[in-house]
Amino acid sequence: MTKRAYDRIRAGLEDAIAHSRGEARHARLHVRRPGGPDVGTIRGKLRLTQEEFAALCGVSVATIRNWEQGRRRPAGPSRALLMLVDLEPEAALRSIRRRAA
Numbered sequence: 001m002t003k004r005a006y007d008r009i010r011a012g013l014e015d016a017i018a019h020s021r022g023e024a025r026h027a028r029l030h031v032r033r034p035g036g037p038d039v040g041t042i043r044g045k046l047r048l049t050q051e052e053f054a055a056l057c058g059v060s061v062a063t064i065r066n067w068e069q070g071r072r073r074p075a076g077p078s079r080a081l082l083m084l085v086d087l088e089p090e091a092a093l094r095s096i097r098r099r100a101a
Helices: 003-020 039-046 050-057 061-068 076-087 089-100
Strands: none
Touching: 039 050, 039 061, 039 076, 039 089, 050 061, 050 076, 076 089
16 A cells, blocks of 8 residues: 555544544535435335335335435435335335325
């Protein structure tokens, strides 16, 4: 490993440690937080196609694809709905379908 690569790795680790302590070292530090509902798994629990699941959630198929492929993350009401479906898939599906009827 070259000295330059080592210095960059070390600086990154020092930035991460400082950030975890609440110290601001650099204004351009970006933090990615994993988590959120796993849309593909949730959709799989319901045994729905992307098209059916999109209609159920009231979003486009492209939105479902973006969520499943990690390009976007659900937020607000969509996130809440997905978390509910994840916890109680049958009850959520019954409720949504009853409301749509």
